[in-house]
Amino acid sequence: MYLSSIIFAIVFFVAIGMFTRNVRRIIRNIKLGQKTNRSDQKSKRWKHMARIAMGQSKMTVRPIAGFLHIIVYVGFIVINIELLEIIVDGFLGTHRIFSPYLGSTYDVLIATFEIFALLVIIAVSAFWIRRNIMRIRRFLKPEMKGWPKKDADYILYIELVLMFLFLTMNASDYWLQQHPEGQSYYTQAGHFPISSLLTPLFDGMSYATVVTIERTSWWLHIIGILAFLNYLYYSKHLHIILAFPNTFYANLNPLGRFSHSETVANEVKLMMDPSADPYASPAVESEPISFGAADVKDLNRIQLMNAYSCTECGRCTDVCPANQTGKKLSPRKIMMDTRDRLEQVGKQLDRGLAIDDKTLLDHHISREELWACTTCNACVEACPISIDPLSIIMDMRQYLVMEQSSAPSELNAMMSNIENNGAPWPFNQQDRINWINE
Amino acid sequence: MAEMTQKGETPEVLFWVGCAGSFDDRSKKITKAFVDLLQDAKVSFAVLGPEESCTGDPAKRSGNEFLFQMQASTNIEVLNGYEVKKIVTACPHCFNTLKNEYPQLGGHYQVLHHTQFLHQLIEEGRLKVDTKTSYKGKKITFHDPCYLGRANKEYEAPRALIEKLSAELIEMKSCKEKGLCCGAGGAQMFKDAEKGDKEVNIERTEQALDTKPEIIAAGCPFCNAMLHDGVKNKGKEGKVAVLDVAQLLAQTESL
Numbered sequence: 113m114y115l116s117s118i119i120f121a122i123v124f125f126v127a128i129g130m131f132t133r134n135v136r137r138i139i140r141n142i143k144l145g146q147k148t149n150r151s152d153q154k155s156k157r158w159k160h161m162a163r164i165a166m167g168q169s170k171m172t173v174r175p176i177a178g179f180l181h182i183i184v185y186v187g188f189i190v191i192n193i194e195l196l197e198i199i200v201d202g203f204l205g206t207h208r209i210f211s212p213y214l215g216s217t218y219d220v221l222i223a224t225f226e227i228f229a230l231l232v233i234i235a236v237s238a239f240w241i242r243r244n245i246m247r248i249r250r251f252l253k254p255e256m257k258g259w260p261k262k263d264a265d266y267i268l269y270i271e272l273v274l275m276f277l278f279l280t281m282n283a284s285d286y287w288l289q290q291h292p293e294g295q296s297y298y299t300q301a302g303h304f305p306i307s308s309l310l311t312p313l314f315d316g317m318s319y320a321t322v323v324t325i326e327r328t329s330w331w332l333h334i335i336g337i338l339a340f341l342n343y344l345y346y347s348k349h350l351h352i353i354l355a356f357p358n359t360f361y362a363n364l365n366p367l368g369r370f371s372h373s374e375t376v377a378n379e380v381k382l383m384m385d386p387s388a389d390p391y392a393s394p395a396v397e398s399e400p401i402s403f404g405a406a407d408v409k410d411l412n413r414i415q416l417m418n419a420y421s422c423t424e425c426g427r428c429t430d431v432c433p434a435n436q437t438g439k440k441l442s443p444r445k446i447m448m449d450t451r452d453r454l455e456q457v458g459k460q461l462d463r464g465l466a467i468d469d470k471t472l473l474d475h476h477i478s479r480e481e482l483w484a485c486t487t488c489n490a491c492v493e494a495c496p497i498s499i500d501p502l503s504i505i506m507d508m509r510q511y512l513v514m515e516q517s518s519a520p521s522e523l524n525a526m527m528s529n530i531e532n533n534g535a536p537w538p539f540n541q542q543d544r545i546n547w548i549n550e
Numbered sequence: 551m552a553e554m555t556q557k558g559e560t561p562e563v564l565f566w567v568g569c570a571g572s573f574d575d576r577s578k579k580i581t582k583a584f585v586d587l588l589q590d591a592k593v594s595f596a597v598l599g600p601e602e603s604c605t606g607d608p609a610k611r612s613g614n615e616f617l618f619q620m621q622a623s624t625n626i627e628v629l630n631g632y633e634v635k636k637i638v639t640a641c642p643h644c645f646n647t648l649k650n651e652y653p654q655l656g657g658h659y660q661v662l663h664h665t666q667f668l669h670q671l672i673e674e675g676r677l678k679v680d681t682k683t684s685y686k687g688k689k690i691t692f693h694d695p696c697y698l699g700r701a702n703k704e705y706e707a708p709r710a711l712i713e714k715l716s717a718e719l720i721e722m723k724s725c726k727e728k729g730l731c732c733g734a735g736g737a738q739m740f741k742d743a744e745k746g747d748k749e750v751n752i753e754r755t756e757q758a759l760d761t762k763p764e765i766i767a768a769g770c771p772f773c774n775a776m777l778h779d780g781v782k783n784k785g786k787e788g789k790v791a792v793l794d795v796a797q798l799l800a801q802t803e804s805l
């Protein structure tokens with residue numbers, strides 16, 4: 113028994129160690145972004161998180177996908193209670209250690225886990241069908257080609273395999289519990305409404321074979337879960353963790369209030385107030401100020417966390433007027449590009465290299481995409497975990513206009529009209545009142 | 551406004567006409583319809599006239615924070631100079647900018663969209679709507695302006711007004727939170743669209759026409775123009791009217 117405990121401990125700590133390293137990387141990468149303060153309105157933030165992340169309120173806007181997702185979400189949480197026992201058993205070399213303590217509650221728990229396992233299998237199969245057989249538009253967009261598509265399918269396969277392993281483990285356990293030789297180790301524990309249906313499969317097998325099946329599925333199940341934990345870092349599935357901080361730090365202002373720049377405000381103040389002393393605050397000048405964002409380091413930390421949290425569900429892209437009318441812009445792609453670029457930068461840091469001079473702008477996100485946005489906020493409203501692709505688009509536009517003066521020429525004309533005659537069209541400000549007499 | 555201040559009068563509300571409402575021919579009709587309603591309701595109001603300048607919305611949405619703040623600061627100086635407390639505007643872009651983006655620059659006002667204000671006036675009994683008019687049973691669909699709807703969560707005021715007309719309000723397949731943009735926002739109004747397979751306003755107009763309406767109601771001069779173009783493009787001009795909610799109300803007034 114001791115050998116298995118040692119092996120378990122090694123597997124467990126290696127997996128947790130790798131996971132911790134990944135978490136550290138994510139935090140380091142997010143911290144490449146600009147600081148931003150969203151620690152206000154704590155109670156409102158908790159409520160927002162409870163409603164949107166825990167309560168899944170935005171998921172159910174699309175009832176079918178929302179319902180299926182809730183099954184997987186609740187199933188995931190519930191079945192993870194069982195994980196606790198598996199880990200304790202693994203360390204101590206015991207078997208179903210909680211059963212003597214919990215009595216009939218244990219039976220109820222195991223039965224609940226099994227029912228959820230079955231529901232998850234059904235829901236995940238439905239998800240697979242939606243992704244692979246039904247031609248749902250948002251899953252077929254160009255940015256979903258290659259890895260993102262595979263990632264989405266892998267997650268579903270892993271979940272299916274884990275659920276099957278869980279049920280096989282229980283089924284063989286139940287069979288062994290009935291077996292005269294099993295009485296000492298496989299004590300009567302748990303109620304198995306689903307897996308008991310599978311036990312006939314083992315009839316005719318020897319006791320030792322079924323023990324092997326039970327042990328193998330037990331090990332594969334826990335190793336699978338630990339591997340999945342480490343897969344998250346490479347996957348859109350990271351949202352199962354990040355959805356929570358992401359909704360907590362969501363923008364709670366009216367969506368129409370775009371971000372405000374204090375730096376610009378100070379400059380404007382200087383320009384408007386002739387008596388102000390331009391050298392009064394030289395400290396601010398020590399770092400060259402740049403406006404907007406060309407690369408991930410110019411974005412703020414919440415935007416970068418958004419990028420890691422994005423599940424690539426495409427609800428944003430589905431409602432985007434630009435995307436619906438065949439433009440290149442896809443808010444989901446904005447988030448995916450941001451994450452890809454951030455990962456690129458992160459990998460260079462891992463290797464101790466200097467960061468290359470590629471940027472998010474142009475190398476990942478084209479100007480054509482940025483200028484197609486109508487700033488309609490449909491993407492922000494649609495995102496089930498409060499991601500704000502529009503804020504990234506706006507920051508990059510700001511860079512284009514304020515650092516490069518490279519807006520489309522019609523927009524430059526519009527802006528010089530505003531500058532010269534206070535309206536986006538070339539009309540005289542004095543004529544503003546002419547409508548009265550027309 | 552200047553005249554009223556000279557006479558020592560303080561208007562109840564400042565009507566922010568906006569650039570479209572001042573210069574664009576279609577939008578001027580909205581301005582006039584709204585002014586008619588204000589006069590009928592005996593609201594004392596003022597306009598800034600030549601002292602009004604672009605709120606800076608299209609500059610900000612283009613990414614020109616500097617120009618936006620210059621515009622905002624100039625306007626705030628004027629507004630604060632007249633001690634303006636309450637502003638009403640028929641343009642959701644002006645509405646949003648004044649309401650949400652001016653406070654950080656020192657401009658604190660109570661800002662209402664004209665549909666909100668009109669709704670208040672009716673509720674208070676100051677503005678009477680003749681419900682026995684030709685709108686009875688007419689099919690009207692309402693297009694949510696992004697900057698009134700999603701940006702500021704006002705979906706009900708314009709709908710309540712349409713319902714007051716005893717018209718039949720039919721919703722498009724995407725409305726309210728899910729409302730599709732007309733294609734003008736984010737300074738798109740002032741430039742050609744990027745390459746795609748359709749114009750946004752055509753897509754939206756098709757959604758509107760799917761409801762088989764007699765009137766497409768709008769609450770924004772830009773949406774109004776975009777949808778009007780869309781209707782023209784679909785060869786439905788003369789059959790389906792695109793009108794601002796204020797125009798709908800004002801027409802009952804004159805009947």
Ligand code: SF4
Nearest residue numbers: 432485486488489491
């Ligand atoms: S805000 Fe821009 S990116 Fe988002 S849905 Fe609207 S047009 Fe698309």
Ligand code: SF4
Nearest residue numbers: 422423425426428495
């Ligand atoms: S940004 Fe939100 S809505 Fe868009 S793909 Fe990511 S998770 Fe989905």
